[in-house]
Amino acid sequence: MSAYLILKHLHVTTAFLTVVLFALRLLLDAVGRPGWRQTPLRWIPHANDTVLLAAAIGLLFVTPWMPFVDGWLTAKIFLLVGYIIAGLFALRTTLTTPVRITAAVLALVQVTAIFHLAINKPVF
Numbered sequence: 001m002s003a004y005l006i007l008k009h010l011h012v013t014t015a016f017l018t019v020v021l022f023a024l025r026l027l028l029d030a031v032g033r034p035g036w037r038q039t040p041l042r043w044i045p046h047a048n049d050t051v052l053l054a055a056a057i058g059l060l061f062v063t064p065w066m067p068f069v070d071g072w073l074t075a076k077i078f079l080l081v082g083y084i085i086a087g088l089f090a091l092r093t094t095l096t097t098p099v100r101i102t103a104a105v106l107a108l109v110q111v112t113a114i115f116h117l118a119i120n121k122p123v124f
C-alpha cells in the first residue's frame with residue numbers, strides 16, 4: 001500500500017475515533033460516571049489525537065494540499081483549534097452544566113464542519 005493510502009486510512013480512522021471517544025466521555029459524564037478519568041479512557045483519546053495529527057502532517061507531505069493556500073484546509077486548522085478548546089471546556093468538571101453543554105455543542109458543531117470541509121474540499 002502506498003504511503004498516501006496508509007496515512008489516509010490512519011487519518012480517517014483516527015478522525016472517526018476522536019469523535020467516538022469524545023462523545024463517549026461526554027455520555028459517561030452525563031450519566032454520572034466521571035470515574036472514566038481513572039481508567040485508560042483518560043489517555044487513549046490523547047494517543048488517538050496524536051496519531052490523527054501525525055497522519056495529517058504526513059498527508060501534507062504526500063498530497064498537493066497546503067495550509068494557508070487551500071482555504072478548506074486553513075479553515076479546518078482554525079476549526080481544529082476551536083474543537084480542542086471547546087472540548088477541554090466540555091469535559092472540565094469544575095465548570096457549570098450550562099457552560100459544559102454549550103461547549104460540547106460547539107465542539108460537535110466544529111468537528112462536523114471539519115468533516116464537511118475534509119470530504120467536500122470546497123474552493124474559497
Ligand code: HEM
Nearest residue numbers: 008012015018056057059060063065077080114115118119
Ligand atoms: C479533528 C481533526 C480532523 C478531522 C476530523 C479530519 C478528518 C479528515 C477526513 C475524514 C478526511 C478524508 C476526506 C476524504 O477525502 O474523504 C481528511 C482528509 C485530509 N486531512 Fe484531515 N482531519 C482533521 C485534521 C486535519 C489537520 C489538522 C490537517 C492538516 C494540517 C489535515 C489534513 C488533511 C488532508 C491534507 C486531507 C486530504 C487527503 C487527501 O487529499 O486525500 N486534517 N481529514
